[in-house]
């Protein structure tokens with residue numbers, strides 16, 4: 058064991074330096090500074106500082122984990138070394154920035170604000186010392202976490218995580234709760250500055266720990282054991298979920314309703330693209346085209362500005378859907394024989410083509426060209442007009458429930474099985490009697506219809522359709538949310554939309570880093586959880602094939618190898 | 628009466644004239660084998676029958692009904708089911724799910740009974756019914772591919788080199804299965820490179836060379852035929 062101590066040192070140092078380098082890089086591209094606008098605990102710790110602290114924490118945790126916990130000192134030592142190394146790099150960056158102010162001409166984000174943030178307002182050498190000592194201490198504390206029992210450890214981590222999460226969203230929570238009248242008044246002490254107050258943070262931590270303790274005792278069973286639900290329980294939980302969903306806009310307020318609307322539009326599209334890509338295995342990168350066709354058709358049919366039809370939203374809807382379905386088939390026919398990468402490229406072209414058509418002057422009388430179409434009709438029921446985000450939420454909710462239901466029924470239908478067979482192997486699908494032509498076209502058509510509905514609601518929401526709303530990025534977003542949620546998984550679409558559309562809306566000031574975070578999230582997902590957050594059955598089994606096999610073969614051949622072993626032994 | 632009959636079938640790949648007037652027939656309950664070297668046109672013949680390729684000339688009849696212009700899924704619906712070359716299974720689905728997929732053209736109510744029949748034929752598959760098909764051994768995958776085709780209750784089963792790349796023990800067991808199917812009255816058109824085994828199970832055989840039938844006879848006679856022995860049975 059003693060002979061390991063040198064490699065442990067090196068390993069911890071290496072991890073620390075890597076962690077520090079990543080943190081320094083993120084600081085230099087401006088992320089830390091932007092994060093710093095929000096506080097976790099007002100006046101005590103900002104989000105930027107938390108971010109850098111997280112670099113220490115993660116590096117130290119990884120180092121301590123690898124060092125092992127056989128002896129207390131190795132874990133502590135490894136954590137401390139890694140933490141100090143992170144501190145060294147960040148403090149070193151501060152030193153560099155202080156010594157060489159011109160750095161800013163090369164790295165524009167090496168601003169005085171960042172310097173002040175990194176040096177705590179001290180002289181740079183002092184700051185370096187502080188960073189190393191603080192990093193070492195925090196690292197050692199992280200190492201110490203590993204020595205605790207798992208229950209205590211997870212309680213501490215959960216409490217810290219919850220404080221950070223609530224702190225990050227504190228601004229928003231304050232906004233939301235302020236609309237709650239008396240309750241909002243009563244909760245005001247929880248917030249300070251742009252974060253939580255100290256008392257608020259303590260309460261959040263205490264609540265999380267308390268819930269953890271209660272759960273471990275097994276007192277209130279929040280969730281009944283999976284697979285043992287009676288139909289009545291399912292119905293009950295469905296009713297409760299619906300009631301909660303229906304209550305969201307009044308409880309959360311306008312801003313959150315807007316965010317939820319955005320999520321809803323993407324859930325609709327996600328459910329549609331999930332049929333094309335997830336069920337049928339047809340990689341479609343031009344999906345935004347159908348969304349655009351839905352919105353523009355709604356404009357063409359209802360906008361008095363264009364003055365063709367002036368239909369009501371509801372009267373136009375069936376026509377809009379019919380046209381998008383038709384466009385799905387029209388796109389489908391030329392790509393019937395095309396597979397994989399080629400399909401992706403051709404559909405990509407299709408999406409861009411639609412956007413250029415919308416932009417072009419040739420179609421100006423129908424699409425409004427670059428100016429777009431205004432005055433698109435809002436849906437009405439009787440005298441009730443869906444004219445703001447809170448009301449449209451209900452329309453979207455109804456749309457999502459309907460399409461979700463359709464998607465589930467389709468998945469379990471004969472057509473769903475044909476899609477699955479086609480996704481797995483087109484040639485074999487044909488050999489077992491599946492009509493590839495109709496199966497493919499139905500996938501494109503259904504997917505297009507869902508996107509058309511989303512586009513029609515989108516048009517009503519903003520009352521207009523502009524070419525720039527239908528950028529390629531929309532397609533990428535929808536595809537990414539499907540991948541993150543889990544290819545082919547219907548609940549995955551909802552989770553993916555919340556994570557990739559909802560969350561960024563809540564963290565608006567970080568919008569410029571959105572694509573960076575996307576990239577990182579996707580890479581990390583592909584490495585550690587390729588099946589997605591809520592994988593479909595088939596994907597989950599495939600990714601965990603090894604476990605599956607051993608379990609099955611153990612069942613299939615009981616005790617046989619053991620007998621052979623005995624024979625060879627005698 | 629012949630259940631399946633090809634008459635002067637010509638198939639092209641672009642300009643390549645791959646089948647140059649193939650005529651053959653398969654009677655009810657028979658095993659007929661097509662033997663021939665690499666690139667002789669055996670797979671092309673099967674793919675032409677199953678509708679994957681369209682012949683430029685000639686006709687293909689199932690009980691005197693014309694198959695020539697039908698799409699592949701329509702040919703399957705008529706009862707001509709092919710087991711493609713290279714034991715293609717749905718790797719991410721379980722054995723049972725693969726079999727269910729095979730019954731795609733059948734009524735749902737019939738599935739369970741047929742599945743039991745297939746499992747009786749391939750007990751090994753039954754042991755592994757919840758295993759992912761992609762993790763089966765090569766021989767097991769071939770059995771599964773055959774079982775999946777049987778789930779469609781074919782009138783004629785088209786087998787494309789079922790023994791390809793399998794260890795000798797497995798080759799034996801695949802041919803045992805073919806014999807059992809024969810015993811149960813299944814009509815089979817069998818393409819094989821392993822002519823020795825094929826001629827042992829078959830009733831009759833056709834020898835194909837560069838897209839033409841150069842010889843056809845009962846399997847017993849072909850086994851005795853000198854040129855067949857030289858070219859395909861490795862007897863010198």
Ligand SMILES: Nc1ncnc2c1ncn2[C@@H]1O[C@H](COP(=O)(O)OP(=O)(O)OP(=O)(O)O)[C@@H](O)[C@H]1O
Pocket residue numbers: 640643645663664665666667668669670671672820
């Ligand atoms: N897709 C294709 N395009 C062009 N030529 C093809 C194609 N498929 C097969 N051929 C040609 O057609 C001829 C017959 O091929 P086929 O696959 O039917 O042979 P085979 O008898 O099945 O051979 P093997 O025993 O090697 O499977 C060969 O000359 C082959 O090169």
Ligand SMILES: [Mg+2]
Pocket residue numbers: 669670671712
């Ligand atoms: Mg072949």
